[in-house]
Amino acid sequence: MKPDDTTAPRGLVDLAAAEVGGRALLASDEFFAGKENLLAAGRGVWKEGLYTEHGKWMDGWESRRRRTPGHDWCIIELGLVGEIAMVDICTDHFTGNYPPFAEIEACHAPGASVHALRDEIVWTRIVNQVALKGGQQNLALAEVHGAWTHVRLRIFPAGGVARLRCYGRPSPNAQGARIDLVAMTNGGRTLAASDMYFSDMANLIRPGRATDMGQGWETRRSRPPGEDWILLQFGHAGRIDEIEIDTLHFKGNYPDSFVLEALHWPDAPPHDLTRSEAWTAIARGPLRAHEARSFPVDDAGPWTHLRLRIQPDGGVSRLRVWGTPDYTAPGSDDPLVALINGPDATTHLARCCGAHRWVAAMAKDAPYQSRTHLLGEADAHWWRLDESDWLEAFTHHPRIGADVAKLREKFAATANWSAGEQAGMASADEEVIRELAASNRAYERRFGFIFIVCASGLSAAEMLARLKHRIDNEPEAELRIAAGEQAKITRLRLEKLT
Numbered sequence: 312m313k314p315d316d317t318t319a320p321r322g323l324v325d326l327a328a329a330e331v332g333g334r335a336l337l338a339s340d341e342f343f344a345g346k347e348n349l350l351a352a353g354r355g356v357w358k359e360g361l362y363t364e365h366g367k368w369m370d371g372w373e374s375r376r377r378r379t380p381g382h383d384w385c386i387i388e389l390g391l392v393g394e395i396a397m398v399d400i401c402t403d404h405f406t407g408n409y410p411p412f413a414e415i416e417a418c419h420a421p422g423a424s425v426h427a428l429r430d431e432i433v434w435t436r437i438v439n440q441v442a443l444k445g446g447q448q449n450l451a452l453a454e455v456h457g458a459w460t461h462v463r464l465r466i467f468p469a470g471g472v473a474r475l476r477c478y479g480r481p482s483p484n485a486q487g488a489r490i491d492l493v494a495m496t497n498g499g500r501t502l503a504a505s506d507m508y509f510s511d512m513a514n515l516i517r518p519g520r521a522t523d524m525g526q527g528w529e530t531r532r533s534r535p536p537g538e539d540w541i542l543l544q545f546g547h548a549g550r551i552d553e554i555e556i557d558t559l560h561f562k563g564n565y566p567d568s569f570v571l572e573a574l575h576w577p578d579a580p581p582h583d584l585t586r587s588e589a590w591t592a593i594a595r596g597p598l599r600a601h602e603a604r605s606f607p608v609d610d611a612g613p614w615t616h617l618r619l620r621i622q623p624d625g626g627v628s629r630l631r632v633w634g635t636p637d638y639t640a641p642g643s644d645d646p647l648v649a650l651i652n653g654p655d656a657t658t659h660l661a662r663c664c665g666a667h668r669w670v671a672a673m674a675k676d677a678p679y680q681s682r683t684h685l686l687g688e689a690d691a692h693w694w695r696l697d698e699s700d701w702l703e704a705f706t707h708h709p710r711i712g713a714d715v716a717k718l719r720e721k722f723a724a725t726a727n728w729s730a731g732e733q734a735g736m737a738s739a740d741e742e743v744i745r746e747l748a749a750s751n752r753a754y755e756r757r758f759g760f761i762f763i764v765c766a767s768g769l770s771a772a773e774m775l776a777r778l779k780h781r782i783d784n785e786p787e788a789e790l791r792i793a794a795g796e797q798a799k800i801t802r803l804r805l806e807k808l809t
Contacts, residue, residue, distance in 0.1 A: 319513060322500050322581075323396055323478040327462065328352070331496060331518055332390030335372070336461075337425050339383045343373035344471065346385050349464075355403035355473030371405060373471030382467045383410075386428050391481040391496060392421070394456050398438055399476040400449045400464070409445040410470035414438055415477075417459040434463055458482045483546045483636070490547075493617065493632040494518070498546020502581040502616075505539045506530035509626070512541050515619075521628035524560045529626030536623035539566075542584050543617045547636035548577065550611040554594055555631040557603035566621035570595045571606075573614035575641050575681040583691050589683040590618055603629075613637040642681040646809040651685055652678040663804035664797070665707025666700040669693055686802060693798050701794045705760045708800075710751050711774050743771045750778050757782060758789055765799035 319325055327333040327350055335346035343365055348355075349372045361368040374383040395417065402409040415438035423432060437455045464475055483498040493499035495516045504512040508531035514521070515528045530539040551573075558565040572590035579587075593608045598621075611634070619630060642648035650659055656677055660670045672692045679685040754762045762778050769777075781789060 319476070319478050320397065322480075322502060324391065324393075324481060324495050324500075324513070325476045326389045326391045326393050326395065326459075326479050326481065327387055327475060327477040328390060330390070334388045334390075336386045336388055337429060338372065338374070338385040340374035340469070341372060341385075342375035343367070344369040344371050346372045348372055349385065349472060349475045350387065351474070355401065355405075357404045369404065369408075369471055369473075371403070371471050371473035373405070373408065374466070374469045377469040382465060383469045384463055384465045385475075386425070386461060386463050387475065387477075388461050389459060389477065392419075392458055392460050393479045393481040393498075395437060395453045395459060395462070395477050395479040397450060397452050397478050399474070399478070400441075400443060400451070400472055401474040401476070402443055402445050402447060402449060402471070403473040404446060405471040405473060406445040408471050409443055410466035410468065410472070411443060412440050412467040413443055413449075413472070414440040414465050414467075415451075415453075416463040416465065417455075417457070418461050418463075419458055421460050423461070428461060428463075432461075437462075440467065453479075481546065489552075489633060489635050490549075491631050492545045492547060492549040492551065492634050492636070493543050493630065494546070500544045500546075502542040502544055503585060504528070504530075504541040506624070515541065515627060515630050516543065517629070520557065521559050524564075524626060524628075527559070527561065527626050527628035529561070529564065530621075530624045533624045538620050538622045539624050540618055540620045542581060543619070543630070544579075545615055545617075545632075548575070548613050548615045548638050549634045550613050550637045551593070551608045551632055551634040552611060553605055553607060553633045555603055555605045555629075555633070556598060556627060557629040557631070558598055558626065559601060559603065559628040561626035561628065562600045564625045565600050566598050566623070566625040566627065568595065568597045568622050569627075570620045570622075571608075572618040572620070573610070573612060573616065574683050575613060575615050576684045576687050577615050577680055579616060579684075579687060580691055583687055584616060584618070587683075587687060589687065598627075613639055613641060640678075640680040642679060642684065645682050647806065648679050648682055648685055650808055651805075659808055663689075663808070664693070664704050664801045666693075666696060666704040668696060668700050669704070669801075686805065689801060689805060690798055693794070693801065698790060701790065701797065702760055704797050705763055705793065708761060708763060710761050711747060711764065711766065711778070743775055747771065747775050747778070750775060750782065754778060754782050758786055758793075760790075760793070763793040763796045763800075765796045765803065767803060 329350040333350045338346040355370040398415055400413050416434035417437045418432050418434050420432050437453045438451045441451045443449045481498040490497050493516050499516050501512040509529035510525050512528050514526050521527050571594040573593050574589050593610045594606045596606050656674045660673050
């Protein structure tokens with residue numbers, strides 16, 4: 312990391328930062344440097360030759376040299392209540408005066424007095440004692456999880472720490488009020504972005520307005536001009552009534568326009584969101600330099616995620632998404648969602664895909680909240696399977712061009728679907744049929760499984776052309792291509808259930 316780099320790990324927020332309201336409440340000793348420095352923005356700095364009446368000026372919290380038994384500590388009120396995933400006990404510029412060990416405790420005690428925090432509260436150790444190194448970041452994972460309001464940094468026995476970062480996820484805390492659904496302070500998260508060359512995506516949902524361009528999200532110039540995007544997750548599923556896009560400080564490098572898209576898929580994997588085709592455009596419009604603009608939305612939701620697309624590239628300082636939390640499942644009236652959420656889910660799922668582990672995983676994840684949620688998880692679970700599962704699913708398909716009578720006998724549960732999917736065979740001439748049969752046999756000898764293709768809408772000649780195109784693939788690549796075709800078939804069959 313660069314010396315001034317304070318970017319949080321992707322998807323996490325510094326819950327203790329002064330910027331979001333974190334406060335150092337009490338320390339056992341702060342003789343050389345004050346406790347409030349622990350939560351300041353940026354990395355610690357060094358000022359050569361600067362001294363105070365107590366000694367060398369240091370940018371951090373530093374206690375005096377301990378001459379008696381015991382150790383020092385500092386109690387901090389988190390600016391955002393939430394679950395801590397990892398901490399950084401940073402000792403920048405403390406090289407001969409850093410504590411050799413440290414640990415972190417936490418508690419959930421909203422509104423507790425300093426006296427209670429010091430003398431009455433039962434604390435939970437979330438980071439066991441770790442050895443520190445001087446003059447650098449010291450990262451450690453939290454081993455106990457909960458919705459914490461305070462942390463206590465213990466250092467053994469004494470010394471200086473430049474910064475304490477408590478990276479985690481804020482806990483949603485709204486109770487039906489109109490809020491900024493994607494704000495960091497309300498549990499919103501940035502998940503991924505096409506580019507963040509000049510500044511980090513997390514800046515887009517920080518509190519307050521940006522003080523300069525570096526506090527927004529800015530992409531590099533695209534060549535040729537195209538578009539950039541960013542994915543965001545709400546702290547609360549909610550209904551949107553207004554959005555605001557602020558280009559403050561971006562005067563010659565703001566985007567020309569934007570499109571905002573939404574979907575409802577609780578806890579969707581970010582990778583699957585990047586390739587999902589289920590996005591619904593809910594707002595679009597032109598942007599202006601150095602200006603906050605409000606826009607209405609075409610569909611209020613409820614939604615769980617957003618994708619902001621900017622054309623062609625540039626910088627946006629803040630995105631505000633005003634609305635109210637709403638945990639209504641938009642799939643409650645969808646017959647497909649109701650069917651898979653029902654008592655016979657396993658039977659219906661098995662008709663769509665023959666891999667038993669896929670069926671079990673899908674049934675276990677029910678109930679589904681929306682059609683997007685259901686179809687998205689169907690695809691995600693498929694790609695989490697192993698090659699043996701894919702091969703198992705392939706055995707539940709007939710060969711392309713199979714005899715219809717035999718098809719109905721062997722694949723009774725899905726014979727009608729298979730026949731319909733291969734409807735292009737009905738008008739095939741004898742030469743194409745013979746060539747398909749021969750090519751099928753050659754394909755199976757080469758790869759060890761039947762030719763899998765999503766045949767809906769394809770003529771027999773088109774199926775044959777695809778088989779010939781794929782038969783020279785490397786076996787590993789062809790298996791994955793066939794798995795991709797199976798994923799398409801599974802989706803089509805799910806949608807045919809109702």
